Amino acid sequence: MNTSISQTRDLAYVALFAALIAALGLIPAIPLPFIPAPITAQTLGVMLAGAILGSRRGALAVLVFLALVAIGLPLLPGGRGGLAVFAGPTAGFLFGWPVGAFVVGALMERFWDRVDFILATFFSIVGGVFVIYFFGIAWLIAVVGVAPLAALTGSLAFIPGDLIKAVVCASVAMTVKRAYPLIAQSRA
Amino acid sequence: MLGIYHDARSPVHRLPAGAKILVLIVGAALILSESDWSRLAIAGVSVASAFALARIPAGVAVAQIRPALWILGAIFLFHALIGEWRLGALITVRFVIVLALASLVTLTTRVSDMMAAIERALGPLRPLGVKPATVALCLSMAIRFVPVLSNEAAAVREAQRARGLERSLTALASPLILRALRMADSVAEALHARGYDPEGLEPSTTDEPPKGAQRPASD
Structure with missing residues (x-):
């Protein structure tokens, strides 16, 4: 009956969240004490896409964002963009983003009725850190040809920042869940 | 919003977006699996001449590749340390050529043309x-x-x-x-x-x- 408006709404959520991931990447990096790599909010946007929109819409939002980067918009931190970032040594992390968002979303959907801050943090770490690093490190080893040990240790510097982002993602997702329970709406 | 596109009149700019993306995909696959230095040299010179033909200033071209250079440098250094400097150099050179080729496509193709190319490429997926x-x-x-x-x-x-x-x-x-x-x-x-x-x-x-x-x- 009103499937047409709900499909249109899904389209708008996907488009606006893709724009949000871009906007989060454009704000200057926040320097934090004890963290070697500066934190950019962009991967926070990737985790949030899954945690708030759910698996399918979340992954689509990330894909739309990556498409904007691919067609030549400088939306990655430091104004990077274009096709070159998908052929570069760290492209695996980008390919892991939509999968990571999907996994965070799928876990949130599965445990929606009893998800709390702790569970949401755990889900954000599984999808937003483990999955993304798996793709990133696999690409470094298989395509770039980096030795496995070097690929692992080289990526470790970014883990603390991403763990903080998973905590932030969980806290934001819990706030938004109360005000805007999108995953519950789509399941109903 | 400004894209990465670098406006100029050149034969490279005039090529259809789909053709350029196809060249990039085939080129990247060939270059990344190439271990022969003379063939890599030919690939490098070809990409460099394509940049000249597209009238892209050297500074603009280098700025596109610079962010990846420190990672590639680290990869080379690591391989050099374990005595595999030849492999390290091969990986680094391959990636610099592929990154340059990919940047050339982005620098010479308008965002709107890229979008039209995506829309056309998705056409055959309608049944899915x-x-x-x-x-x-x-x-x-x-x-x-x-x-x-x-x-x-x-x-x-x-x-x-x-x-x-x-x-x-x-x-x-x-x-x-x-x-x-x-x-x-x-x-x-x-x-x-x-x-x-x-x-x-x-x-x-x-x-x-x-x-x-x-x-x-x-x-």
Whole structure:
């Protein structure tokens, strides 16, 4: 009956969240004490896409964002963009983003009725850190040809920042869940 | 919003976007699996001449590859340390050539032409339920809202700074997301009110942006 408006709404959520991931990447990096790599909010946007929109819409939002980067918009931190970032040594992390968002979303959907801050943090770490690093490190080893040990240790510097982002993602997702329970709406 | 595109009149600029992307995919696959130094040299010289033909200034070209250089440098250094400097050099050179080729495609192709190429490439996937016109609409809506949400992010950050919360990502992200979701609702209603039907015929949306995406919906 009103499937047409709900499909249109899904389209708008996907488009606006893709724009949000871009906007989060454009704000200057926040320097934090004890963290070697500066934190950019962009991967926070990737985790949030899954945690708030759910698996399918979340992954689509990330894909739309990556498409904007691919067609030549400088939306990655430091104004990077274009096709070159998908052929570069760290492209695996980008390919892991939509999968990571999907996994965070799928876990949130599965445990929606009893998800709390702790569970949401755990889900954000599984999808937003483990999955993304798996793709990133696999690409470094298989395509770039980096030795496995070097690929692992080289990526470790970014883990603390991403763990903080998973905590932030969980806290934001819990706030938004109360005000805007999108995953519950789509399941109903 | 400015793209990475570098405007110039050249034969490379005039090539269709789809053709350039095809050359890039085939070229990248060949170069990344090439271990012969003389063939890599030919590839490198060809890409460099293509840059010259496209009239891309050297500074613009180098700026595109620079962000990846420190990682490639680290990879080379690591291989040199374990006595595999030849392999390290091979990996580094391959990636520099592929990155240059990919940058050339982006530098010489307008964002709108890339989008049209994506829409055409998705055409054959229609039987699988992919709707190229809907994808194009989604992309143009997202592009339209990047500056809107970027301004919102700056405004929220400014407000949180006044409260001493400028280092809190939570204090930035929560209000920003709630605003984005409300905007999405207004956009969806505006599209719906104007008779947009996601199940309807697939009209071409690349020529004129949809009415709902023309202006940001107010809160």
